[in-house]
Amino acid sequence: MTQIPEQQFVHKVPVQCTLNGQSTEFLAAPYLSLLEILRETLGLTGTKEGCNDGNCGACTVNVDGRIVDSCLMLGVEAQGKNIETIEGVAPAGGLHPLQQAFLEEAALQCGICTPGFLVSAKALLEAEPNADEHRIRLWLAGNLCRCTGYDKIIRAVEKAREEMK
Amino acid sequence: MHPYQYIPATNITEAVSALARYGNRARILAGGTDLLVQLRGERYELDAVVDAKAIPELVELTLDGGLTIGAAVPCYQVYENLAIAAAFPGIIDAASLIGGIQIQSRASLGGNLCNSTPSADGICPLIVHSGVVTITGVDGTRTMPVEEFSTGPGRNALGNGEMLISINLPKPAAHFGAAYQRFIPRNEMDIAVVGVASAITLDATGQKVESARIALASVGPTPIFAKQASEFLAGQTATEETFAKAGAIASTEATPISDMRGTIKQRHHLVEVLTRRTLVQAVRRARGNA
Amino acid sequence: MTTTEKPQEFNVVGTRPIRHDGVDKVLGRALYGADIRLASMIYGAVLRSPHAHAKITRIDTSKAEAMPGVFAVMSGKDMPLVASGALDLGETVDDTAFTSDRIMAHSKVVYKGHPVAAVAAIDSNTGLEALKLIEVEYEVLKPVITLEDAMAPGAIVIHEGLIGSDLGEQVKNTNIAVHNRLEFGDPEAAFDQSKTVIERTFIISRAHQGYIEPHASTAFWAPDGKITVWTTTQAPFGVRKTISALLNQPLSNIKVTPTEIGGGFGGKIPVYLEPLAAVLSKKAGRPVKIQMDRRAVFEASGPGPGGTVKVKMGVDDKGKITAATADIRYGAGAYPGASIGAAASGIFACYEVPNVRVDSYDIVINMSKTAAYRAPGTPQATFASETLVGELCEIIGMDPMEFHLLNASKEGTRRPDGPLFPRVGNEGCLLAIKGSDHFKSTLEPSAEGKLRGRGMASGYWNGIGNKSSVTINVNEDGLVSLIEGNPDIGGTRTTIAMQAAEILGLPAEDVHPAVGDTDSIGYSDLTAGSRTTYATGTAAIEAARMVIDEMKKRVAMIWETEYENIEHIDGMFISKVAPDQKFTFKEAAGKLGQTGGPVALTGTVNVRGSGGGSFGTHLVDVEVDPDTGKVEILRYTAAQDAGKAVHPSYVEGQFQGGAVQGIGWALNEEYYTSEDGVMINSTFLDYRMPTSLDVPMIDTIIVEVPNVNHPFGVRGIGETSIVPPAPAVANALADAIGARLYQTPMNPGRILEALAAKQSGK
Ligand SMILES: Cc1cc2nc3c(=O)[nH]c(=O)nc-3n(C[C@H](O)[C@H](O)[C@H](O)COP(=O)(O)OP(=O)(O)OC[C@H]3O[C@@H](n4cnc5c(N)ncnc54)[C@H](O)[C@@H]3O)c2cc1C
Ligand code: FES
């Protein structure tokens, strides 16, 4: 809770949303990003912060079927939305084909970018089950990876694409 | 960051009165892809942001010959609409290259316009499509052509308590084509070193230019409507040679600076190149064989 | 240890198991630096200098201290004054006083972003608001930003206390911390005898590692004096040592737990936040977490140095190198320590050069202190030497591949810094590229009037060995847990576990590796210098051998026979005297309780040297838009010597990642700095690292010339791959546009200028 002089006190706002399939309620200081709410308030640290200004995609989450950078959305804007984070990608007790493909294709080195790539790629393959290499590269251009040179990430997405058919 | 309130407005009156109440201590929140970055970077302080995404007029996207784009409509809704893509190609070029996919889920053309940077990719295409903006404030509603909207880097025609409602584009004439291209060193996620939008209306033979509109990004304090280059083209034959001449004229209308993204010389040169290229593309589209 | 000439056969090494930490990482469960959350934890924020060079005349923190929600405030006066002294961090040696000053300014700021105060507050935004209440007055000094200004006679001196070393002589009042020279033969005489001699000067941009995870550290300083630190670091033992030295605390009172690490490339060797978090924690009595934001990472952490490199090379009429000299000048940033040593030894390492002289300068300027960046110092120097070779080949009309092969260093060649190479893979990489489909293909002209070109370059990185510990615990179900002390940045838990598994005769999956904290594993040097799979792997082999040895003793006890009678073959314990007596590892493990209790053994090593290092050769096709100067990378092949690839996928990944980092450095990455020493492009947006859309697939060829210094022939491979890309791209660009660029980044603006200059006949 931020403590500031009384006259400017900015109250927290109750927010209701669906988070990884569960109806969820939280209190959000209105100026906090969805990323901060997920990580600090809700303890979902799988969503990463790389830049806090929309340029790395490490904080990518899915909001109502669209991927967004959670650092560039306010937590209060989650009201009424359906949000999926990396913690919601795997089916209970298993892995999503993308997660499996990332492991098999060694598509992660340090792994900090991986949650963002997985959330982005999942949205792509759900919308475009036949996305080709160029389309995958374009779609993932908002996700930076500094370790892999992208090669194995692209191959993993292509592999998962085939699995998901 | 200075703590601020969140005001989710559900209609224009609410939003406008909130803006009026807070004066310059409140701003509209559309996609937030500029606003939240600037607030975090402490470019300015606010006491409130007014979320406009629940205001029906601001999320309206209507194609009825002409096109009405609510000020808060995210880019993806514009470019995923195939009918819009067919009729307003210049707009689609811009909407699909602002940021990456994540940014396009939120970023709006209205926000792009109101943020009013010279490098904005969305503004020049709106100019060449002869866009008109609708602005509402406590004192009522007014309209103006897009090219008059930006008044300097980060500055625009909005007065205190005023907000942008929508951008209205007239129905394109027959044999109309438009295109927007920018130059960036990377292939995505970059700010235009130079951007050029061109729109062209050909005669029925598809050979002669009836009228043209060219606008330039990132080469002056505001997006620039290249009036002389546009006027030059009227009545000319649509050839590469003509377009090269138009590019040379457009380059004289540019007033770039040197900064980390490019030098004055490079930018003048790129205006010529991109004017030529966008005109070729616009003509191809005008002839219906894009 | 020598490797037999006959290739060794492996069961586990060379396969591609799924990495052990993979599931946690794809589920988002792995905990990185910023993911640490402790009960009653509070949040630190750091106030940083807006000036690159200034005296601090006053700091008043009282308003911040009074702000509700603020628990502690600190400034330079809360850091003990430490005397100058050597702080040996395994790969680099820093000075303690400079390190203390770098982490928090005492009286003078020497780079933009230099910490001047810090607060700990109930949440991060309160911390940031509190920073605004700290009053700091500066007397602004003129910053020294360019190397010319720093080296000029009468230059403004940044550190009055700095004693420079000029070819071994002490120098006062200087910004030139070190001037070294390597020399053998008589280069001048040899140049006189040469058929062709060329000399060029190159400028290389300062470039950031660009790891996606910002620095983040959490510390708790307990009332009993114990300091616990959770931090994203390549060097947990280095962090322990640094905190101990800077805060005057006993080494063993400090426990450092390395979190998962989101990239480092050398940049997470230095300590930045840990001592600040510790001091704030002591004041507040609570755990304190501090995270850097991206701007601070760019401005105030340590990128690789930029600088100028002048190279001269002579050849005889057959194209054989007669002599080479270089003058390497790097901007170390605000404290000494640009990697000039490795630059000097690496610059001509790919060649047999009979006469050599390399001068190198470590120069202090008012920007953040540079740090190691993947093959530290070497990509910059090699950009110069390999681009020069490209031009030399043009001039003498020789095919670069033939030039490389004719002049390639090999076993017995002397490196510029003295040592003779043992068996190495330089020629192997050249031949691998020469035999590749890519090399044999013809580069088709562009249909759209674009300019295409092909270029190649080689590169070298030596790497280090040093100290590592690995503990193996045999569990009663026959699986083993393995603890090592090297943070895993790219799959090294698995490559270390695989080497243990190979010896143990177990599948990789049956070895469960973990990275221990500094209290739970023996001393281990940092994850850097391409040493982890190589040196810590050697420790794992050592530990596994000890385990097998001990298990043999136990099995002998059960079978009531002599230790000598027990063999371990293909994972089975077999009695030589009673061949029907057999135990699988699992069976033997299940019986440990009856034979003297648990088996838990630690292998420790101090591996001397790298065994010769790893060479690489890269080949690239580029396409240039002559109207805009825009470059597309059309095709890329990287060949490199891995000695023995433990996990080929992660070896390929290192080649690919290094290649793309190198492409970024070549084409776009730089510190665009104002005259005041302010980095203007301090965001990912404007720093412009390659996105997935900017590069093609990166083809790889793993060359395996076994390392004489490792039981399995393994070489450290993590760093070499960033060395060849920039000169390979430069040579390809020259081939495409018919003009040469001598400066990185070779961005569209510079390419347009080069094209224009060529057209105007200059
Ligand atoms: C990673 C990244 C990449 C980007 N790439 C590009 C790019 O390629 N090209 C480009 O042009 N831009 C780019 N941008 C900038 C930004 O995304 C665009 O300018 C976007 O169009 C802004 O729209 P928004 O809806 O997010 O605006 P917001 O951030 O919500 O608003 C922007 C400004 O306009 C004001 N505003 C918004 N709507 C109204 C209204 N209806 N009435 C009055 N004022 C209003 C806000 O108060 C604010 O000052 C990028 C940004 C990021 C973070
Ligand atoms: S942290 Fe949100 S895009 Fe980088």
Ligand code: FES
């Ligand atoms: S794996 Fe490290 S950033 Fe992608």
